[in-house]
Amino acid sequence: MKLRSLRLIHGSIVFSLILMLIPWSGWFKIAQPYWLALVVIYWSIEAPRQMGMLTAFFYSILLDVLYGSLFGKHGFSMVAMVFLISKIHKRLKMTSFWQLTLMVGALLLNDLVIRTFIDWVSMNKEDFSINLWPILTSILIWPWFKYVLDRLNNRF
Amino acid sequence: MWTPKNTNTLSQNNILTFLLLEIICVVLMIADHSAQITAPVRASISALTYPLVKIVELPQQVYQFINTTVSDQADLLTENIELKQKLSQAQIDLLQMEVVSQQNSELRKLLHTKQLLPLKTTAAFIVNINTGKNNQYIIINQGFNQGVTVGQSVLDLNGVVGQVDKVALESAHVILITNKNHAVPVEFLRTGVRTFIYGTGELDNLNLPEIPQSAEIKVGDVLITSGYGGAFPAGLKVATINKILDSSDKSFQRATAKPSANLKLMKQVLLVWSLENQTHEKKQPEEHAIP
Helix, strand or coil: CCHHHHHHHHHHHHHHHHHHHCCCCCHHHHCCCCHHHHHHHHHHHHCCCCCCHHHHHHHHHHHHHHHCCCCCHHHHHHHHHHHHHHHHHHHHHHCCHHHHHHHHHHHHHHHHHHHHHHHHHHHCCCCCCCCCHHHHHHHHHHHHHHHHHHHHHHHC | CCCHHHHHHHHHHHHHHHHHHHHHHHHHHHHCCCHHHHHHHHHHHHHHHHHHHHHHHHHHHHHHHHHHHHCCHHHHHHHHHHHHHHHHHHHHHHHHHHHHHHHHHHHHHHHCCCCCCCCEEEEEEEEEEEECCCCEEEEECCCHHHCCCCCCEEECCCCEEEEEEEECCCCEEEEECCCCCCEEEEEECCCCCEEEEEECCCCCCEEEEEEECCCCCCCCCEEEECCCCCCCCCCCEEEEEEEEECCCCCCEEEEEEEECCCCCCCCEEEEEECCCCCCCCCCCCCCCCCC
């Protein structure tokens, strides 16, 4: 709709990609929140018409190229996530703050399960450790994250 | 506006795009198993992501710039003296090396063995590191535009680091030797016994599950690339045996080894150019072989 908010949407997504690229070391790397998913979740709840599955698909492909991961891996899980949100975004907008935070956690867990499954199928390895830390840190950071984006969204 | 019919068509459209995009993703994932199909796609998309990589690199470059401009004159002087000492030592070593390599090539001629080819290397900086247990890789700042190809070997000054497995326009994805999905054909420097060395997912641990029962091994044995399989040039240091394991299997001995390359602290790596890669450049036979 408004050009300004479109700019904010794409700007924040690109910024989240940059955050994901920062080469942290050690603990920070393991527990790094899944920034791109957070931004995509926020916008697909707040602006479902602008933040469609195509946009999510496009940026996930960029992430695949940046990470050198299997082509389409992040895309597959991200498109599924946006689809789920598009089914329930009206209800999500109404729910209380804490319920929404829990839902974000559930969505991220679902996303992680899909990606782990893809890894498992494509690598043929049995011993697989699932890293749950990014979900925890993402949930912890979500309130502040939403606050900042709400402020930005209202100003523009 | 809000008739039930209207929303119905909207959600049906949603399902169609959803299915279409998921099918595209699955096709991409299957296609990605052969690098030839998706490599050009990756390369062209990475032109879009190039500015992002540059932005992430910027703080490091600024830090380096400040570090070099602000560091003391005295520091530079002591560093200079140290470097000069190292250089003179290296020159003396080089003098001896020439004699040794001369002798070596004569001996090889007598024995009719294959000549060790001179290695040509270029330095590359590490842009990103992933050391998670399931997938260990680094991303370096040279790619398609610099002529990097899939399968090229990557070293640091102490030993083998890994192998290029995906190439983007200005960067490349290097799979580490400690990656669970990676194996290197190696031989024992002392005895010449050939075997394979596998990654374990830990940065300081490699696995050798297939050493022949007849071979005599001990802790401290050095492993070098054997050159078989063609992926790595022969004679590069890979690892040192640090533990010999009891094996229930009677047909093989097992051992673990520590990588020679400093995988935890490296900032810069060397890309090895094989002779096929350098055919477009002039050959430089005077260059020194890494023994």
